[in-house]
Amino acid sequence: PSGADGAAYARDLEQTIACATPGRVAAFVAETVQGVGGTVELAPGFLPAAYAAVRAAGGVCIADEVQTGFGRTGTHAWGFQRHGVVPDIVTLAKGIGNGLPLAAVVTTREIASTLAQRLHFNTFGGNPVCAAGGRAVLRVLDEERVQERARDVGEHLLRRLDQLKRRHDVIGDVRGAGLMLGVELVKDRGTKEPAKAECARAHERARELGLLLGKGGMHGNVFRIKPPMCISREDADFLVDVLDQSLGEL
Known part of the structure; x- marks a missing residue:
């Protein structure tokens, strides 16, 4: 409801800490781009203010980089860097193994040392x-300059999706960064009523045409476009062409 007003969202968080907790919190966890939530970017200025409020209440700040990490957003290796913050804990998974079951936690020496006082067991840890x-x-990401590709192809894809928005009124918004993009479908751009059924039909038609997409958002009306980071501009053009046909047949 506050749009791009990061300060307003931060005030909501501060009020929640003040009114719905004893004044002390354990932790604050956030994706810098909400993935399953519909590819929603955090409002500018929110995260620095949120981190300050949480730390003032005794909590640690955790960055969930499972989807946004390893250069997917194009301009930075990690999503939190785009907001100028330094988290206390960073969680990593999915892309870190390129299909292999692998995850990691990065934290400060002070926080990590607390595990020495507890028993921690993981059956498959350290495989x-x-x-x-x-x-x-990690070697391929560096040698093949995958982050640069995410930025270049992502910018190209975003431009083409913006052009698609001008062709189809059902597209209410195109957003995201790098190769983490979202296309939101609505019945009316004024009311922003979710076009859930239309999204489902276009989603299935795209599959028939050879394009696999994710869906997300609270109403299931957002195409989640998070392709392999090795895709080319030609692959991106195929994606947009299939979406164009799928939406045109609604």
Whole structure:
């Protein structure tokens, strides 16, 4: 409801801490781009203010980089860097293994040392095959300049999706960064009523035409476009052409 007013959202968080907690909190966890939530970017200025409020209440700040990490947003390796903050804990998964079951937690020495006082057990932790795969992923990301590709192809894809929006009134918004984009479908751009059924039909038609897309958002009316980071501009053009046909047949 507050649009791009990051300060307004931060005030909501401060009021929640003041009125719905004893004044102390354990932690604050946030994606810098809400993934399953519909590819929604955090409002500018919100995250620095939120981190300050949480730390003032004794909490730690956790950045969920499972989807936004490893250069997917194009301009930075990590989503939190786009907001000028430094989290206390960062969680990583999915892309870190390129299909292998692998995840990681990065934190400060002070926080990590607390585990020495507790018993922590993980049946599959430290799997050498997955660890080797993770190292190979990091090497490929660096050698093949995958982050630069995400920025270049992502900007091209975003431009083409914006052009598609001008062709189809059912597209209410196109948003995101790098290769983490969202296309929101609405019945009316004025009221922003979600076009859930239309999204489902276009989603299925795109599958028939050879394009697999994710869906998300509270109403299931947002195409979640998060392709492999090795895609080319030609792949991006195919994606847009299929979406164009799928939406045109509604």
